[in-house]
Amino acid sequence: MADKFKTTFQVYTNNADSRKMAKPGSLFAYFIEAASMHAERLGIGHKSLQDNHNAFWALSKVHFDIYKTPVWHDVLTVTTWPSGYNRLFARRYFQISNASGEVIVEGASDWVIMSFENRSLCNVQSIVESIAQFNLEQEHLNLNTAKVQPATAETAAKTMRRVMFSDLDMNNHLTSMRYLDWTMDCIDTDYLNTHLAKSVDINFLHEMPVGEDVTLACQQDGDTFVVSGTLANGKTSFAAKIAY
Secondary structure (H helix, E strand, O other): OOOOEEEEEEOOHHHEOOOOEEOHHHHHHHHHHHHHHHHHHOOOOHHHHHHHHOEEEEEEEEEEEEOOOOEOOOEEEEEEEEEEEOOOOEEEEEEEEOOOOOEEEEEEEEEEEEEOOOOOEOOHHHHHOOOOOOOOOOOOOOOOOOOOOOOOOOOOEEEEEEOOHHHEOOOOOEOHHHHHHHHHHOOOHHHHOOOOOOEEEEEEOOOOOOOOEEEEEEEEEOOEEEEEEEOOOOOEEEEEEEEO
16 A cells, blocks of 8 residues: 655745745755654654664665755645665655645655664664554655765865754754754855755764764865764764755
8 A cells, every 4th residue: 555645844934045045954854854744654653663662763865856946935745655675774755846736856765773772773674564554655766865975185174063952853863954954054155145956965874962073074076065074983974965
C-alpha cells in the first residue's frame, strides 16, 4: 500500500531573507518537519522509537534541488514518502509545490537510527519491519544523495562557531536544520544578496553537543561552495556543498 504524506507551510517573516525570498534553510526545515509528522503517522516517530527501542532517527545525507525559490507569504505543499531501507539506512524523498501545483523543490535523504544509550547505529531493517503500519511508496525520484569531500584547500576561509543551547534539537545535539544556516553564514553576504541557491548537499558525520567549538572552513570554486566543520578532536562533523 502506497503512503505519501502531504502538509502545508507558509513562508513567514522568519523564513524569508532580506530580499523576501525563502531561505534554503527554511525549505529544508519544512521537509524535516513533514518527515517527522509522517514518521509519527507510520508508527515510527520520535516517541515510538524512544519508548520501544531507546533510539532516534538521525539524518545522514540530504540532497535537494531548488528549481524556483518561493517568496514571502507563499503557501507551499510538502509531499514526502519513504521509498526503501536496508540494515543501516532508510531512504526518504520529498517535493515542495507552490499554490499552482508546480514542483519547485525536490530532494532525497538517507536516515539512520541511533541508540540513545551509546550513540551506536541500530538495525533499521529490523525496527522498520516490526511496525505493522509502515508502508513504502514505490515511486523513486531521479535524485541521489552524494558524498561531499570536506574543504581542504589551505586558502579556505576559516571561522569558529560554538554550539549553543538554542542550537539543540530534541536529541540534545545541534539540530540538522542549523547546519545549513552555518554553511550559508560562511559565504560572502554580497554574493548571497545577488545569487539564489540551486542545489544543496549535506553529509552529517558526527554529532555536536552544546558547548562544542567547531572550526568552519569555506572553499569556493566558481559558483559552488563547500563548507565543512571540524571538531576539537580533529574529526569532521559535517560537509556541505551549495551550488548557485
